[in-house]
Amino acid sequence: xxxxxQPLSVSVALGQTxxxxxxxxxxxxxxxxxxQQRPGQAPVLVIYRDTNRPSGIPERFxxxxxxxxxxxxxxxxxxxxxxxYYCQVWDSTTAFxxxxxxxxx
Amino acid sequence: xxxVQSGGELKKPGxxxxxxxxxxxxxxxxxxxxxxxxxxxxGLEWMGVIHPDSYPIYSPSFRGQVAISADKSxxxxxLQWSRLKASDTAMYYCARQGCGGDCYSDYWGQxxxxxxxx
Numbered sequence: 001x002x003x004x005x006q007p008l009s010v011s012v013a014l015g016q017t018x019x020x021x022x023x024x025x026x027x028x029x030x031x032x033x034x035x036q037q038r039p040g041q042a043p044v045l046v047i048y049r050d051t052n053r054p055s056g057i058p059e060r061f062x063x064x065x066x067x068x069x070x071x072x073x074x075x076x077x078x079x080x081x082x083x084x085y086y087c088q089v090w091d092s093t094t095a096f097x098x099x100x101x102x103x104x105x
Numbered sequence: 106x107x108x109v110q111s112g113g114e115l116k117k118p119g120x121x122x123x124x125x126x127x128x129x130x131x132x133x134x135x136x137x138x139x140x141x142x143x144x145x146x147x148g149l150e151w152m153g154v155i156h157p158d159s160y161p162i163y164s165p166s167f168r169g170q171v172a173i174s175a176d177k178s179x180x181x182x183x184l185q186w187s188r189l190k191a192s193d194t195a196m197y198y199c200a201r202q203g204c205g206g207d208c209y210s211d212y213w214g215q216x217x218x219x220x221x222x223x
Contacts, residue, residue: 001165030207033210035149035210042198042213042214042215042216043141043200043213044213045209045211048209048211054211086148086149088149088209088210090206090208094139094151094154094164095151096148096149096151097148098148099148099149
C-alpha cells in the first residue's frame with residue numbers, strides 16, 4: 001500500500017508562516033488533499049487537488065505538490081490555526097498521512 | 106449540506122452494531138459516502154466508501170471487518186459490525202465524497218463515538 005509521511009509536529013510563531021509536508025514516492029503525480037481537525041471536532045477540508053481552496057477557507061492556506069513532497073502552507077498563522085492537519089492521497093485506495101500537530105506560539 | 110450521524114454507543118465485545126449517517130441539502134445519489142475511523146489519540150483511517158446505487162469499496166485493512174451499506178430512500182448510509190471487539194473503540198466519521206476513487210471529502214458528519222468494553 002502507498003505510504004505517506006508527515007512530521008509529528010510543527011511550531012510557528014503567531015503571524016509567521018507554517019509549512020507542513022506530506023512525503024510519498026512520486027507524490028507529485030498524484031492529487032493531494034488536506035484536512036484540518038481542531039480538538040474535539042470533525043475534520044474540515046482546507047485544500048483539495050494540491051492547490052485549491054474550498055469556499056470559506058482563508059487565502060492564508062495554500063498548497064503545492066511536486067516530486068516526492070506535497071506541502072501545506074499557512075501564512076500569517078493565527079491562534080485558531082492550532083490543529084492537527086492530515087494529507088490524503090489515492091493510490092488504488094485512499095491513504096491518510098499520520099497527521100501533523102500545529103502549535104502557534 | 107449536512108451529514109447527521111447517530112448517537113454514541115456503548116457495547117460489549119461480541120455484540121453487533123449498526124451506526125448511521127443521514128445526508129440532507131444535496132442530491133444524495135450524486136455523491137458517495139465514505140467512512141473514516143479515528144482511534145483514541147490517533148490519526149484518520151479511511152475504511153471504505155459507497156454510492157447509494159452501487160456496491161461498497163473497502164480499504165484492504167477493513168475488508169471483512171465491517172459492512173457498509175446505504176438506503177437511498179432514506180438518504181442514509183450505514184456502518185455495521187457483526188461482532189465487536191475492544192479494538193473497535195473509536196470515533197467514526199462519515200463524509201461526502203465526489204467519487205469512489207481519487208476524490209476528496211468536502212463535508213463531514215459530526216462523528217459517532219463507539220465504545221466497546223466488558
